[in-house]
């Protein structure tokens with residue numbers, strides 16, 4: 153992701169046009185490259201420490217419920233959560249009074265808020281607030297997928313599964329952070 157964004161910024165790079173096209177496919181041509189890079193630098197900083205150990209046991213039991221693409225689900229979840237943890241990205245968005253633009257809001261989700269997740273209302277967010285896509289957690293998971301596969305994930309891979317014996321899986325990580333494990337509604341937990 154990082155090399156793609158840097159190459160999209162570097163107009164002299166031999167792959168500049170192709171990199172820019174990749175970045176804009178996800179973030180649109182309205183999102184500023186500087187904003188994208190700033191968030192990505194936080195997520196991919198060598199000093200960035202993400203509590204993978206805390207998430208590990210929560211990820212394990214649920215992997216089998218996404219048979220369509222289990223590896224992607226794990227990777228996407230980690231990137232999504234890392235963006236929350238390291239760059240304070242959001243899941244939920246609310247409309248302005250004129251109902252023309254969406255703005256990020258912290259959890260808990262309030263009535264009328266949309267979910268910026270790929271399998272939820274990402275497309276609505278992309279249409280209404282393309283300049284703010286870098287603030288949406290799932291955008292980073294989608295971007296990672298797009299950079300690797302040169303296509304968007306299949307939405308059918310994320311059809312919600314019926315809830316099955318999910319453990320409470322709540323861990324106290326920080327008094328100030330809110331994190332949820334997994335990108336599906338049925339998996340989401342909040343820690344406050």
Ligand SMILES: [Zn+2]
Nearest residue numbers: 236243289332
């Ligand atoms: Zn999230």
